[in-house]
Amino acid sequence: MINAIQNVITNPAIASIAQNTNQALIVETTLKAIGRPSFILMDGDISKDTKKYAATKELLYQATCLLVYMALVVPVFKRGVFKLAKNSEFFKKFDDIKILEKFNSADEVLDYHKLTERSLPERQKAIKKDKYKNLHHDLLKNLENANEPEKYPLVKGVVELGNITGSVLGLAILAPQVSHAIIHPALRFLGLEKKREPEIKSENKLDTQV
């Protein structure tokens, strides 16, 4: 049991997810989408209908956030910031950013960084995969021969800053607006929410009744 926990805690795959903003937020939102509705359903203090309503609403909210994030925010900001960093004059003022020319995409930056965290034998085995065959030969040489390959923190940091900015805009501003537009019609479709009836002026109604 202790060994199993130790294996999870020291798993390099989890560490790589933890260091990648997009992957960390996708895992966190997925856990929220499963965990929060489950806890609402387990709550013994509220009625069945309320539990069903609140759990469905929470599930729909988290699921919409996840979809918006994965479909829109991740690709747009990841690609956008990478292109911006490669082409804008502002970023060109940073000397070390020139190394960005050797990368074709933000994913390549993150993949390269992931490999630098591994031991030399693991790296030598991993770079034979098709996924890494398009890496620049200088980067491949670096990974294949160096005991501690250069990590290019500035380049990785630029990609992560773009990811954090995109995540903030997406999850704090865009996703709540989208889910606001989707959740209530979805709840009505599922029969968990009634349509709002237009208010009838009580005075006129009473007069006609008399």
Add this chain to the structure above:
Amino acid sequence: MAKEHLLKQLCISLGKNNKPTYAVMAIAAVKGICRPAFTIMDKTEDPETKKYTALREGLTEVIAIPTYYVLGEAAPKLAAKMPKELQTMAKKNLMFLGVCIAAVFAIPALCSIAIKPLTDKIQNNHKKPKSLDVNTLSLMSAPQVTSTGNPVIKPAKLSTFSSAKIMTGMKVGGV
């Protein structure tokens, strides 16, 4: 030049160690400002409901930020018990685990404990006692009648009774 240097340092720092707490705390901070602002700007809602909802949304994020920080920073301390060569990896993973625990368990639990008493306290502090004078009382007590002499009965709106709304369960992120 100072801005460029600052941005460069920020990028290098993120590149060397991108803690999962950075993103979640930034999201919570922006949510804490924007969501109450959007709620207040909504013209279709009743003003009292708007105030309550905005306060609730703001407080949720006020609770979320320190919770993410505390659990995200406290969890890696458990790595000290691991063998030295595994500590760096364990610290990163435990921090991520701490953030996930905060998001799934700690924040909803803290919100369900703290938000209701806090909103009640804040709202009660803002309610001033109304001064009653004789004229107001006499006007209030006089029943309104229609042209046929029947009393006007205005049906109460649901929004009048805050206790009638569904406010149970772990409402953290929902709309």
